[in-house]
Amino acid sequence: MADKITLFVNGVEVEVESGKNLIDAVAAAGIEIPHLCYHPALGADGNCRMCLVGIEDGRPPLVPACKTPAQAGMKVLLDAAHIKKIQHDVMEFELINHPIDCPICDQAGECKLQDYYMTYHGQPSRMTVPQVQKSKKLDFGCGVVHDQERCVTCGRCVRFCRQITKTGELGIVNRSDQARVTIFPGRPLNNRYALNVVDLCPVGAMTSRDFRFQQRVWFLKKSPGICHGCSKGCNIVIDHHREKYADDRIYRFRPRLNLQVNGYFICDEGRLSYRRENEGRLTVARIGGQPAAVADALAACRDELQRAQKVVVLLSPSCSLEQMLAAREWAARHGAILSGFSDGYLKPGDGDGYLIQDDKSANRAGLLLLGIDCRRETFLAALAEAQLLINCDNELERSFPLEELQQLLMGIRTILATSHDSPCAATADIAVPVASFSEYDGAVVNCDGILQCFRKAVGKNEPLPDMADFIAALDGTAADRAGLFTALAALIPALAGQSADTVPAQGLKLNENEAAHVSA
Amino acid sequence: MEVKILSARFHLKNSNTLKVAKKHGAYKTLDKLFATAPEDVIDEVKRSGLRGRGGAGFPAGVKWGFLPKNTGKPVYLAVNSDESEPATFKDRYILVKDPHLLIEGIIICAYAIGCHDTYIYIRGEYTTQVKVLQAAIDEAYAAGYLGEKVAGQDYRLDVTVHRGAGAYVCGEETALLESIEGKKGQPRSKPPFPAVAGLYGCPTIINNVQTIASLPFILDKGADAYKAYGTEKSPGTHLFGISGHVEKPGMYELPLGLPLLEVINTVAGGVWKGRKLKGIIPGGSSTPVLLPEEAADATLDYESMAAHKTMFGSGGIVVLDETVDIVQLVKNLIDFYHHESCGQCTPCREGLGWMLKIIKKILRREGTMDDVLLLRELCDNIEMKTVCVLSAACTMPVRSYLDKFRHEFEAYVADAATAQACQ
Numbered sequence: 001m002a003d004k005i006t007l008f009v010n011g012v013e014v015e016v017e018s019g020k021n022l023i024d025a026v027a028a029a030g031i032e033i034p035h036l037c038y039h040p041a042l043g044a045d046g047n048c049r050m051c052l053v054g055i056e057d058g059r060p061p062l063v064p065a066c067k068t069p070a071q072a073g074m075k076v077l078l079d080a081a082h083i084k085k086i087q088h089d090v091m092e093f094e095l096i097n098h099p100i101d102c103p104i105c106d107q108a109g110e111c112k113l114q115d116y117y118m119t120y121h122g123q124p125s126r127m128t129v130p131q132v133q134k135s136k137k138l139d140f141g142c143g144v145v146h147d148q149e150r151c152v153t154c155g156r157c158v159r160f161c162r163q164i165t166k167t168g169e170l171g172i173v174n175r176s177d178q179a180r181v182t183i184f185p186g187r188p189l190n191n192r193y194a195l196n197v198v199d200l201c202p203v204g205a206m207t208s209r210d211f212r213f214q215q216r217v218w219f220l221k222k223s224p225g226i227c228h229g230c231s232k233g234c235n236i237v238i239d240h241h242r243e244k245y246a247d248d249r250i251y252r253f254r255p256r257l258n259l260q261v262n263g264y265f266i267c268d269e270g271r272l273s274y275r276r277e278n279e280g281r282l283t284v285a286r287i288g289g290q291p292a293a294v295a296d297a298l299a300a301c302r303d304e305l306q307r308a309q310k311v312v313v314l315l316s317p318s319c320s321l322e323q324m325l326a327a328r329e330w331a332a333r334h335g336a337i338l339s340g341f342s343d344g345y346l347k348p349g350d351g352d353g354y355l356i357q358d359d360k361s362a363n364r365a366g367l368l369l370l371g372i373d374c375r376r377e378t379f380l381a382a383l384a385e386a387q388l389l390i391n392c393d394n395e396l397e398r399s400f401p402l403e404e405l406q407q408l409l410m411g412i413r414t415i416l417a418t419s420h421d422s423p424c425a426a427t428a429d430i431a432v433p434v435a436s437f438s439e440y441d442g443a444v445v446n447c448d449g450i451l452q453c454f455r456k457a458v459g460k461n462e463p464l465p466d467m468a469d470f471i472a473a474l475d476g477t478a479a480d481r482a483g484l485f486t487a488l489a490a491l492i493p494a495l496a497g498q499s500a501d502t503v504p505a506q507g508l509k510l511n512e513n514e515a516a517h518v519s520a
Numbered sequence: 521m522e523v524k525i526l527s528a529r530f531h532l533k534n535s536n537t538l539k540v541a542k543k544h545g546a547y548k549t550l551d552k553l554f555a556t557a558p559e560d561v562i563d564e565v566k567r568s569g570l571r572g573r574g575g576a577g578f579p580a581g582v583k584w585g586f587l588p589k590n591t592g593k594p595v596y597l598a599v600n601s602d603e604s605e606p607a608t609f610k611d612r613y614i615l616v617k618d619p620h621l622l623i624e625g626i627i628i629c630a631y632a633i634g635c636h637d638t639y640i641y642i643r644g645e646y647t648t649q650v651k652v653l654q655a656a657i658d659e660a661y662a663a664g665y666l667g668e669k670v671a672g673q674d675y676r677l678d679v680t681v682h683r684g685a686g687a688y689v690c691g692e693e694t695a696l697l698e699s700i701e702g703k704k705g706q707p708r709s710k711p712p713f714p715a716v717a718g719l720y721g722c723p724t725i726i727n728n729v730q731t732i733a734s735l736p737f738i739l740d741k742g743a744d745a746y747k748a749y750g751t752e753k754s755p756g757t758h759l760f761g762i763s764g765h766v767e768k769p770g771m772y773e774l775p776l777g778l779p780l781l782e783v784i785n786t787v788a789g790g791v792w793k794g795r796k797l798k799g800i801i802p803g804g805s806s807t808p809v810l811l812p813e814e815a816a817d818a819t820l821d822y823e824s825m826a827a828h829k830t831m832f833g834s835g836g837i838v839v840l841d842e843t844v845d846i847v848q849l850v851k852n853l854i855d856f857y858h859h860e861s862c863g864q865c866t867p868c869r870e871g872l873g874w875m876l877k878i879i880k881k882i883l884r885r886e887g888t889m890d891d892v893l894l895l896r897e898l899c900d901n902i903e904m905k906t907v908c909v910l911s912a913a914c915t916m917p918v919r920s921y922l923d924k925f926r927h928e929f930e931a932y933v934a935d936a937a938t939a940q941a942c943q
Binding site: 044046047048049050052062064067085086089090092093094096097126127128129130132152153172174175176177178179 | 687689704709858859860861862863864865866867869870871872873874877878880881891894901902904905906907
């Protein structure tokens with residue numbers, strides 16, 4: 001914890017953390033200093049001049065707050081007439097050459113220019129001469145579309161590509177009001193985090209080809225979530241909306257700040273993985289390849305269980321801890337062999353040491369934490385003797401080529417509970433649709449041993465059962481999800497006394513040998 | 521009135537060559553220099569009261585004193601030879617007529633501040649000048665005045681010439697450093713000041729060519745001899761570039777503190793063609809204009825100019841005769857600063873373009889009084905809200921023209937109103 005210092009804002013004493021710049025320091029105390037170019041992940045640049053504040057008895061008396069460290073006893077002037085005048089004037093300058101095309105701009109509703117105009121300017125334009133014209137609809141690559149006229153040349157995108165991805169594709173060329181953000185000829189954006197510039201852009205200059213013109217942002221419900229694209233477990237905002245007469249649908253994922261996990265950003269692959277939540281889903285059950293009601297399919301599952309002596313339960317490494325625990329308890333009760341074999345989720349060499357991980361599953365650490373065997377040979381040995389395989393959404397086609405998989409499963413009855421349609425779902429004897437991660441509550445452990453809880457974000461018109469519900473239904477009962485978390489808390493020392501609501505927002509760092517404490 | 525201190529060797533044939541320069545006294549201070557402690561050199565310069573000749577007039581010795589001691593980092597000297605302020609043409613004379621004076625000054629300054637690597641940042645347009653300067657540096661290296669052992673002493677000094685690419689803003693010291701570092705020439709926020717974190721993050725002193733060229737005289741003859749010229753607070757001599765509507769435009773070396781009108785009338789031969797004086801730009805295009813009546817009691821030194829609410833600037837005096845169209849002049853002025861705005865800070869980037877369009881509208885006789893008032897207001901809204909003073913370099917003079925020659929703008933607006941009425 002950093003030291004606290006006391007300074008004055010508009011004559012009022014405020015206690016802030018030392019070692020921060022004025023914007024961040026007083027923001028923590030709930031005081032906003034307007035800014036466009038400053039971003040905590042990218043540092044101060046000082047070009048927008050929106051954060052100029054007065055320092056009483058200071059030399060100089062006018063400073064950019066982004067470049068000024070908070071110091072004890074500092075007397076910051078924010079609501080003085082001359083500071084308000086500067087904010088007003090800077091907004092006027094930002095807007096004179098701005099197209100003000102908010103009605104067709106995707107940023108409208110989450111635009112700093114709009115917000116600041118309402119707060120700090122609010123006057124009709126005095127611009128009676130022609131505006132500067134620049135290029136629009138520029139394809140910057142990686143699905144980023146740029147509008148130079150909307151741009152306020154704050155340079156956040158440029159700094160992102162230089163400092164964070166270190167690829168440096170973007171630059172500001174030309175001087176004066178001809179300055180514009182651009183790429184080098186024939187060298188578009190080419191990095192796996194490029195779409196972050198869309199979030200970073202405080203105005204509508206950077207838009208995502210994927211999201212452009214899809215939805216007005218004020219209709220979007222913003223629910224927190226955890227990306228399940230890889231084992232990093234990046235924190236995301238799930239923006240979703242139920243159009244009239246339609247189903248709840250996700251329009252985009254955006255990064256959500258968690259300094260312990262992903263910081264301010266997410267990768268493009270994870271960002272675009274929202275599509276998988278909307279598309280390719282299994283929504284009806286199948287018995288012998290024929291559509292069936294979920295209740296009938298579950299009944300058929302129970303019949304299969306009656307007949308089978310040797311059962312193997314296979315878990316997906318992306319299942320939540322609760323689902324894994326439900327499966328573990330079920331397998332223990334029924335003498336079934338439980339496996340978490342999922343080598344196919346590993347893509348060696350794909351990780352980049354930043355956010356993207358080799359492991360494309362969300363909760364492999366959870367499998368290990370619960371002591372679930374993930375070895376290939378034990379899974380294959382179990383399968384060789386098995387009569388029935390209950391596959392809990394493990395995409396086996398990732399681990400085996402389809403033909404080999406058919407060979408392996410020859411003579412074995414298969415029940416697949418899955419969120420997505422797949423070749424396996426087509427050939428399974430019984431396929432049961434289950435909810436995907438945006439549709440249930442759960443907890444996952446990421447590659448760094450950080451346990452994070454997430455909540456159901458999307459409510460479908462016809463909700464699909466949680467995997468834990470499916471497992472309980474195999475016994476003809478209902479899942480006790482609160483009970484599952486309590487059981488987890490009893491197993492994992494770091495969770496002792498916690499409920500899903502009390503786990504800190506930035507996640508719970510499990511200690512190194514936590515797994516050793518959890519007995520199977 | 522003229523004196524010959526900086527320009528002592530300017531009249532000599534081949535004065536740019538080492539042979540001629542040395543014959544007439546170049547590098548003769550070096551023995552004395554290396555016999556003096558660096559701190560004593562700084563003290564002598566402080567005592568001489570030498571002020572920065574780039575325009576701001578900050579005391580050179582005091583600036584050197586800002587260097588932090590024992591940082592473990594190298595100290596750099598950057599010689600500002602960008603000379604991009606319109607109406608300024610003094611440093612180019614030193615570069616071409618007496619480059620060895622500059623090199624001698626560099627050796628003195630470098631020794632005083634403990635610098636072993638000096639960069640001369642020269643504007644890109646100075647093609648002839650850079651050739652002459654580089655030739656002189658090469659000669660100095662060959663003669664042992666630069667390199668591993670300066671003048672046989674155990675002191676290394678390397679001088680590198682860095683050519684700019686034609687940006688006015690690179691005359692601003694931190695933009696100059698960015699440019700040397702190979703980046704886009706955009707001023708840095710201060711603090712930290714270059715003396716603490718300058719070139720490549722190391723302590724750096726940036727001085728104008730003329731400041732550096734003044735050092736050999738100060739070291740040779742002493743601070744008192746230097747202070748014999750000029751006024752108490754503005755001691756020494758200055759190269760003045762007098763241009764515009766005068767009979768004898770040119771570069772003249774004068775002691776500071778001379779009456780402005782007298783200089784124009786005697787040294788520069790007075791307003792040409794027998795016309796009347798309309799105004800005087802005292803020190804480069806960015807300094808507010810003086811009316812003849814204001815100029816009457818003005819003297820050419822920092823204090824008098826400040827008292828007249830303008831600036832001494834770079835010594836580039838422009839004389840305007842009665843035929844000058846001030847509105848046209850202001851358009852040219854804004855056009856230049858708009859073109860040269862680095863585009864970093866919002867007020868300057870957007871505001872100067874707006875001002876240019878307004879003044880063009882007034883010139884087209886389409887403007888209204890509101891436009892004139894808006895132009896005046898924009899000067900206030902832009903000025904001093906930016907990282908560097910480029911915006912102020914435009915708004916300060918524009919404001920002075922708007923205030924002192926308001927009737928000329930009103931006349932354009934009245935024409936516009938008449939034209940409107942006739943339609």
